[in-house]
Amino acid sequence: MIPVTYFDGRSSRAHAATLAVDAGQAVLRDADGAELRRASLSSLRVSERVRRAPRLVTFADGAFCQVSDHAAFDRLLADTGHQEGWVAKAQNSWRMAGMAVAALVAVLVLGYYVLLPWSAAHMARAVPAALEAQLGRATLASLDNGLVEPTRVPPAEQARIRTGFASLKRPEDPGHDYQIVFRRGGRLGANALALPGGTIVVTDELVSLAGTGAGMLGVLAHEAGHIAQRHGLQQVIQASAVGALAAYMFGDFSSVLAGVPAAMLTLRYSREHEREADAYAIEIMQRNRLPPSALAEVLVALENQGRNADKKDSAPRAHEEEPPLDDFLSTHPHTRERIEALRAAGS
Template sequence: MIPVTFFDGRSSRAHPATLAVEAQQAVLRDDSGAELRRAPLSDVRVSERVRRAPRLVTFADGAFCEITDHAAFDHLLAATGHRDSLVARAQNSWRLAGLAVAGLVAVLVLGYYVLLPWGAGIMARTVPPEVEAHLGKLTLASLDNGMVKPTQLPPAEQQRIRSAFAALKRPRDAGHDYQILFRQGGEIGANALALPGGTIVVTDELVSLAGTGAGMMGVLAHEAGHVANRHGMQQVIQGSALAALSAYLFGDISTVLAGVPAAILTLRYSRDHEREADAFAIEVMQRNGLPPAALAEVLVRLDNRRGAASDAEPERGQDFMSTHPQTQARIDALRRAGK
């Protein structure tokens, strides 16, 4: 038996007593040995152990006793076959608590790097084409509101690029109506932006660097790959995960859509998205007898131009290489595809 402090549940008065287990029953006696309570073990409730706090044994009628001798009580419980829950044991074990924290971190990392992109991809594909097209118009309006200026390219040169892109054999993409628009880059420099719905904005600076031939067709095919795979929408949804989850569950996407224009203009594609867009561009170029290496050479020129600019005076805003992360592996893959 072990010493306890007994409370009858009717008053706040404490009574010294002892607790024992006899024939699978909890037996509570006072100092004189008189029996105060007797109940089957299945009818009593044992509180979880919390460090040095007293543990409670509560009877069916609300009476309970406090136990401060943890070692003696643990021995008594072990003799009855009682075992604390995993949660209770974890709360009192640095090892189990550490494992729980490590498990939580692993789940969060898995959710952020795997489940969140996967879920965002699913949600992006459920956005209706008409909504996506409307978002593209809003984004273009934001772009024209001081970020870029009207194009200085001759109309004939603009039409030559549009006609060449329209003539390309591309994978079927019924949800998007592609159109090529030109702007003077200003803050964004040599760049191409794929807007929701299929509009691709190309800056004069990029045309000057890439020309109007196979390299430019590769850039446009790459941007079409972002549109076809809805990478922009996916990135926006990932960036506003909580609002996006609410929209998916309750059907109100206004909170997500309101921030799309600004997010599209500042997004940075992931490496996986860049690889997918490159694969799309390679397929388009090979279908049309164009060398994928031409796109690789444009990337090299952009990279060299950016390096020269940063040595002299850093450019403002974001250019193509900052919004489309470039790696040597991408350039090598494009060059290998042409062999």
């Protein structure tokens, strides 16, 4: 018999009472020992134990008892054969709670580094080619809307670069229509951007630095690798994981892909994507008897250019309204590692 506070469900008045178990039934008596009610144990609902909070025993009609003596109540429950669920036990065990937190962290880490990239790759490949091409046109329109200017590269140089790229022996990629377009980069600086669908934007500044020979073809082959393997879409989908997952499940990519044009302009390729694009470029250059080290030398020139620019002006100038955007090295990170790998491939 344990002391309880009884509420009959008809008023807010609290009644001092006792609760006991007799012949498989719960018996509630008032302070004078008079029986208030009796009910089968199977008809009662017992609240989970939450530290020092009072527990509730609720009758079928909504009346309930509030129990504060946890030790006595646990003994009473044990005598009736009542078993707490594992969730209730976990809620009151620091060890199990700690294990649950550790498991959650492990699942999140595994999901972020393994499951999310794997899912994004599959979803990117599920985007129809026509929709991908439309996204590429939208991204180019965003670039042309004030970020870049018409190119000043002479038509003869443009033709030389386009002809050189078109003559390369490349892996079959029927889903993409490769086109090279030129723009004066301005705040983009020396850069090349791989847009969905097959368009590669080359800035005048990159042409000035890399020329029209093997180094430029290496850059274009690298960008073609990003396009062929849809790295840009994968990165965008990873950045929009929740919406992308819903799109993949329900078949509507419009909500996710509407933000692709803006996202492509601030894209950061992962280390693995850079390795894959470099491997793609190395394969093309070797197939066409071009030295992979030519691409490495372009990266070195870009690295030196960036280092010299930092020395000349380490702080933003007062008259600049906007800070410069990232160049090829910051949108294609891990430069030193890539240079060494490219040189090794050519040796």
